[in-house]
Amino acid sequence: MLKKLLLGLAGLAGLALASPSAARDIGGIACQTPPPARCSGASCTPETLGNRGNVVDEKTGRSFFLDYPCDLKPGEKVVLILNIHGAGSIGNWQRHYFPAVDYKDKYRLVVATPTADGSGNIGGGAGPGVRMWMPDKDDAHLRNITELVFEAFGRENIKSFWLAGHSQGGATSHRIVCSDFYRNKVDGLLSLSGGRVGPAPFVAAFGPPGPDGKxxxxxxxxxxxxxxGAPACDFSHIFAVGQHEIESLGETSPLAERFGCAPRVRREVVDDQAGHVEDSARKGYPVWGMSARPGKAEVYTYPNCKDGRVVADVVRLDKGHTEGLEPRITEEIVKLMVSAKGGKAQGGG
Structure with missing residues (x-):
């Protein structure tokens, strides 16, 4: 039944046994470096960002992006990231906001980036017609993508599996991570302004500015x-947020306590390049976001967690909700993800 999901990727299920050259064009889907439909700054036109992807989930008829190393070797282990956008956004914007795909070759990543259904979604104060992740419209699609990738790349080759979600996509990740389907598959959750396990309250006036800019x-x-809330299952957790979004960041972490981690350690990351995207239509209110630009981030890690778990917080200084992540902080987060305990896909963890 899963093979029906592989429309346009008919040969991908044999990837683990394919030669490196075959991995460059599987089932008519060319593996590209740089990946397709990529842009930065002014080149990020609505047409480019509106691209829904290079793969189709045949069961739902919905497209999504699937990016992976073009020189993947037989039996090579990969880290899978399901990259989930926020309310009102779209998959390719998320693919640029958290551009893990820029590091797919260096860190051997498989990145799947879908788009929510968006038909009649209302909720969370977003208003009518705003694309949001909804259980009845989107959960099956996310499961289909997960099953597709597990079958295509070989479950035994998934070193670890991370949910990465921005804003309402982060809330969605928190909602599904301990569900029956994901609890024995997901090794980590990256919340990009989508809720921390532990104290980190958002400011009272959190949200986009009105039409008048107020x-x-x-x-x-x-x-x-x-x-x-405290999760009902175990996973590594990274919380990344703009400084202007939250009132404060808790100095402790319930998950760090659960995993017996050492007290947190602070370090600083400096970026001299801007992220790829911003919310150009609504920038100007610092809580929501300004122009994408270089900056600094404080990285707080809790060392020596039990069983190789990773617990970390990242605060991007002088940033809000929508400035795309800068290159160095993206790579620092990816390195933390790759370093974390995996194994659930193989029945461990």
Missing amino acids: PPAPRPAGARLGAA
Whole structure:
């Protein structure tokens, strides 16, 4: 049944046994470096970012991006990232906001980036017609993608599997990570401004500015966005956020305590290049985001966690919700992901 999902990737299921040259064009889908439909800054036109992907989930008829190393060797282990956009966004914008795909060859990543259905989605104060991840419309598609990639690359070759979600995509990752389908598959969760396990309350006036450019009205205390609850399953966790989005970052982590990690260690990462994208239509309110630009980030890691887990927080200084991640901080996050314990795909963890 899963082979029906491989429309346009008919030969991909044999990838683990394919030669490196065959991996460059599988089932008519060419592996490209740099990957297709990529851009930066002013070259990120609506047409480029509106590209839905190079692979089709035949069961739903929906396209998504699948990026992987073009020189993949037989039996080589990879880290799988399911990269999930936020409310109102689209897959290819997320692919540029958190551009793990830029490091697919160096760190042997397989990155799947889908787009939410978007038909009639309403919720979270986003208003009508805003594309959001909804259980009844999107969960099956995300499961289809996961099964497709596991079958295509070989479950035994998935070193670790991460959910990475921005904003409502992060909330969606928190919602599904301990579900029956994912709890024995997902090794880590990267929340990109999508909720921390532990204290990190968002500011009261969190959200996009109005048409007049003014900040949104503050949320009542009982309706403010906050931390995700303690999870019912174990996974590595990285929380990345803009400094202007949160009131404060907790100095402790429930997951660090659960995994017996050492006290957190701080270091600084400096980027001299901007990220690829920004919310050009609504930039100007610092909480929501300004222009993409170079900057600094504080990286807090909790060392020596039990069983090789990774627990970390990343605060991007003088940034908000929508400035695309800069190259060095993207790579630092990818390195943390790759370093974490894996094995659930093989029945471990």
